[in-house]
């Protein structure tokens with residue numbers, strides 16, 4: 001996969017992040033999303049690849065999106081056979097979230113990023129635009145914690161696996177009414193809660209890095225973001241489980257349809273016959289090789305945000321590869337005009 005895409009994938013997320021960051025703090029949610037989508041599409045279409053979008057995100061709120069099924073890359077063009085050796089190029093599936101945390105960008109808050117995951121065809125779970133209950137935890141707790149267990153039990157397990165008290169654990173939970181009981185239980189168990197308004201991809205992946213001071217992500221976010229998080233966690237060896245949520249009563253929002261029954265019918269039509277299945281990272285990102293790339297838009301736990309200067313910008317990205325078994329933090333200076341000076345650090 002690395003040989004097919006190379007370092008170009010970094011530029012895809014960098015370009016999306018730079019475009020979106022120009023609208024940081026302007027209160028323009030859709031615009032911040034839309035420019036990221038366009039920048040991502042434009043840069044992806046310059047890569048010598050045969051890509052297909054399997055997770056485009058955006059359906060649920062009519063946000064601008066890269067369409068599910070959209071073909072991207074030079075080798076999907078009509079004249080592809082003249083410019084590409086189609087027999088040699090593998091087909092790849094791509095899950096994108098060009099602006100993960102559109103509210104965070106619009107209101108100038110921390111934690112937004114441009115992000116994508118890639119695998120060979122069929123290697124990423126084509127998650128419906130439903131909700132997902134998620135559990136992310138450090139590698140030391142992988143397969144010891146279980147989403148079927150109570151938060152109290154899982155916190156005790158993480159505490160044992162990390163050799164630190166439950167009081168020294170920090171759990172990220174999305175600040176939503178649906179998490180009232182979950183938050184109360186985590187606090188009761190003795191752990192500390194970091195409430196976030198948006199951006200659970202960053203929170204999930206942060207669990208895999210000691211020093212992030214995030215030891216678990218618990219609760220319900222969106223399913224497409226779950227697959228993207230799982231792709232990174234699979235490469236990093238962290239724990240990730242997800243279970244689709246199809247009952248509007250659980251999330252207390254009409255965004256996933258009118259009724260549980262109609263949602264089950266929709267899932268069945270998509271080939272998901274067991275709507276209650278609990279997926280682990282290796283099932284959500286099952287491809288032989290998986291590549292993940294993200295670039296900070298606003299500053300976050302994992303990466304700094306885009307910093308503009310006279311004539312250019314500086315970005316920080318994270319690229320994770322199952323093939324080369326690497327997690328690279330990439331610090332890039334982008335020169336738009338002729339900058340007056342380039343800062344070393």
Ligand SMILES: O=C(COP(=O)(O)O)[C@@H](O)[C@H](O)[C@H](O)[C@H](O)COP(=O)(O)O
Pocket residue numbers: 057097099100101102103174176197198199200201220221222225253255
């Ligand atoms: O915060 C998020 C928003 O993502 P985006 O629309 O790309 O800016 C995601 O990290 C969440 O996973 C998820 O989208 C959210 O929990 C679902 O929205 P909500 O109904 O407000 O909880």
Ligand SMILES: [Mn+2]
Pocket residue numbers: 057097099100101225
């Ligand atoms: Mn998102």
Ligand SMILES: [Mn+2]
Pocket residue numbers: 033057097098099100101102
């Ligand atoms: Mn988004």
